[in-house]
Amino acid sequence: MTEVAVAKEDVAASDDLVVLKSVNKHFGALHVLQEIDLTIGRGEVVVVIGPSGSGKSTLCRTINRLETIDSGSITIDGKPLPQEGKALARLRADVGMVFQSFNLFAHKTVLENVMLGQLKVRKTDKKKAEEQARALLDRVGVGSQADKYPAQLSGGQQQRVAIARALAMDPKVMLFDEPTSALDPEMINEVLEVMQQLAREGMTMVVVTHEMGFARSAANRVVFMADGRIIEQAAPEQFFSNPRSDRAKDFLSKILHH
Amino acid sequence: MFDFLEGYDVLGAFWTTVQLTVFSGVGSLVWGILLAGMRVSPVPLMRGFGTAYVNIVRNIPLTIIILFTSLGLADIFGVTMGAEDFKIQGFRLAVLGLIAYTAAFVCEAIRSGINTVPLGQAEAARAIGLSFSQTLRLIVLPQALRSVIGPLANVLIALTKNTTVAAAIGVAEAATLMKTMIENEAQTVAIGAVFALGFVVLTLPTGLLLGWLGKRLAVKR
Numbered sequence: 342m343t344e345v346a347v348a349k350e351d352v353a354a355s356d357d358l359v360v361l362k363s364v365n366k367h368f369g370a371l372h373v374l375q376e377i378d379l380t381i382g383r384g385e386v387v388v389v390i391g392p393s394g395s396g397k398s399t400l401c402r403t404i405n406r407l408e409t410i411d412s413g414s415i416t417i418d419g420k421p422l423p424q425e426g427k428a429l430a431r432l433r434a435d436v437g438m439v440f441q442s443f444n445l446f447a448h449k450t451v452l453e454n455v456m457l458g459q460l461k462v463r464k465t466d467k468k469k470a471e472e473q474a475r476a477l478l479d480r481v482g483v484g485s486q487a488d489k490y491p492a493q494l495s496g497g498q499q500q501r502v503a504i505a506r507a508l509a510m511d512p513k514v515m516l517f518d519e520p521t522s523a524l525d526p527e528m529i530n531e532v533l534e535v536m537q538q539l540a541r542e543g544m545t546m547v548v549v550t551h552e553m554g555f556a557r558s559a560a561n562r563v564v565f566m567a568d569g570r571i572i573e574q575a576a577p578e579q580f581f582s583n584p585r586s587d588r589a590k591d592f593l594s595k596i597l598h599h
Numbered sequence: 600m601f602d603f604l605e606g607y608d609v610l611g612a613f614w615t616t617v618q619l620t621v622f623s624g625v626g627s628l629v630w631g632i633l634l635a636g637m638r639v640s641p642v643p644l645m646r647g648f649g650t651a652y653v654n655i656v657r658n659i660p661l662t663i664i665i666l667f668t669s670l671g672l673a674d675i676f677g678v679t680m681g682a683e684d685f686k687i688q689g690f691r692l693a694v695l696g697l698i699a700y701t702a703a704f705v706c707e708a709i710r711s712g713i714n715t716v717p718l719g720q721a722e723a724a725r726a727i728g729l730s731f732s733q734t735l736r737l738i739v740l741p742q743a744l745r746s747v748i749g750p751l752a753n754v755l756i757a758l759t760k761n762t763t764v765a766a767a768i769g770v771a772e773a774a775t776l777m778k779t780m781i782e783n784e785a786q787t788v789a790i791g792a793v794f795a796l797g798f799v800v801l802t803l804p805t806g807l808l809l810g811w812l813g814k815r816l817a818v819k820r
């Protein structure tokens with residue numbers, strides 16, 4: 342391990358936000374997550390990469406319990422994930438999630454999409470929720486689209502609205518599952534810029550992505566997964582220039598040369 | 600030419616048909632939505648009840664259900680539906696039977712609508728901290744309902760025609776009057792035509808209006 346990585350572990354030990362311990366998950370006979378140990382510190386930006394089917398999305402989704410786990414434990418800010426019901430809903434409100442396919446509420450306007458969680462989960466009053474929603478939409482650069490429906494927006498705009506919707510809950514951590522994979526190339530940057538901005542502001546982020554530029558510039562750590570296991574993790578520079586495992590070398594040679 | 604209509608309250612009979620349709624329509628929409636909610640609920644007991652209800656009720660002929668409300672509920676169990684008057688009791692029992700029956704079809708129409716809502720919508724809703732019932736009420740059902748306005752119009756049209764079964768327990772709606780008139784008058788074909796026209800007048804605008812509404816409210820993806 343390099344000095345950078347060691348220093349980071351020291352920080353993490355005192356201020357862990359998300360902690361996964363020996364997490365296992367099966368889909369039928371398929372062992373998608375195998376003995377996953379992962380600690381994410383407050384303010385840390387972790388990029389998860391790995392070949393298709395390696396379990397990246399599943400890992401991301403277990404953190405807010407969109408997928409249940411078979412064994413092991415997950416704690417967020419010191420509290421174990423609740424099983425279900427109100428406590429789980431409350432926890433999910435603290436964990437923002439951004440999906441590959443945006444998933445904006447199709448029957449609601451952009452503004453309503455961003456306000457909904459505040460109104461129905463946080464019980465913020467309407468005026469304040471709207472103020473905050475408009476401020477967030479301005480921040481991600483889609484303020485002028487507030488009254489449109491999602492289908493009227495470009496993919497890049499929709500994804501930025503989805504980020505605003507998650508931010509409106511004032512989450513402790515944000516999960517991104519391939520947020521730019523469904524976008525046309527010319528729209529990828531507008532979304533990555535918003536994410537980069539968030540990272541600079543100190544948001545704790547777990548980002549599944551194949552955008553190596555983002556990983557290099559914004560991540561504190563890269564986690565490489567294959568076949569349901571975390572094969573290695575390291576600071577981005579170290580991982581990209583000098584991967585240790587053969588799986589990672591093989592994977593990098595494939596994605597960097599096409 | 601239409602003197603065979605004299606002395607009969609045709610409009611009054613159709614008004615009863617309209618009332619049967621409206622009360623049963625509203626009731627079966629509410630009960631049908633609740634049943635659909637049960638059918639997609641994470642609680643196995645509710646899911647089981649919803650499934651059993653739909654599969655039993657929609658396979659029993661409506662006539663038997665209506666007769667059961669009268670012969671079973673009223674005569675054996677003494678359910679009077681809060682009515683002193685025998686006529687009002689019959690009307691209410693018919694509405695009850697029609698709701699019980701039609702709700703099974705409403706439920707299935709809505710459930711097929713729920714299946715058209717992409718899974719990601721409910722996941723996004725849960726991810727911002729909405730509960731199961733909030734997710735259903737605020738996100739899934741509004742989109743599902745918009746996509747099944749057409750099929751629901753069909754259910755409503757079928758219901759309008761099905762109200763004639765209430766004749767079986769003596770509710771004075773259109774079909775009851777038609778039977779009486781056919782027994783007393785010579786112009787049976789003309790009488791049949793009048794009543795057929797009456798039903799078309801009731802159902803055609805419903806279908807057109809809801810068809811237009813369905814297009815207007817369709818959710819764009």
Ligand SMILES: Nc1ncnc2c1ncn2[C@@H]1O[C@H](COP(=O)(O)OP(=O)(O)OP(=O)(O)O)[C@@H](O)[C@H]1O
Nearest residue numbers: 368369371373391392393394395396397398399400
């Ligand atoms: N709901 C499910 N039921 C059954 N199998 C599933 C389910 N979801 C995922 N899988 C399987 O689990 C494995 C891991 O899936 P996952 O989506 O986590 O991979 P991933 O690393 O995100 O891949 P990708 O890069 O393609 O998104 C895959 O083999 C996938 O087919």
Ligand SMILES: [Mg+2]
Nearest residue numbers: 397398399519
């Ligand atoms: Mg994935």
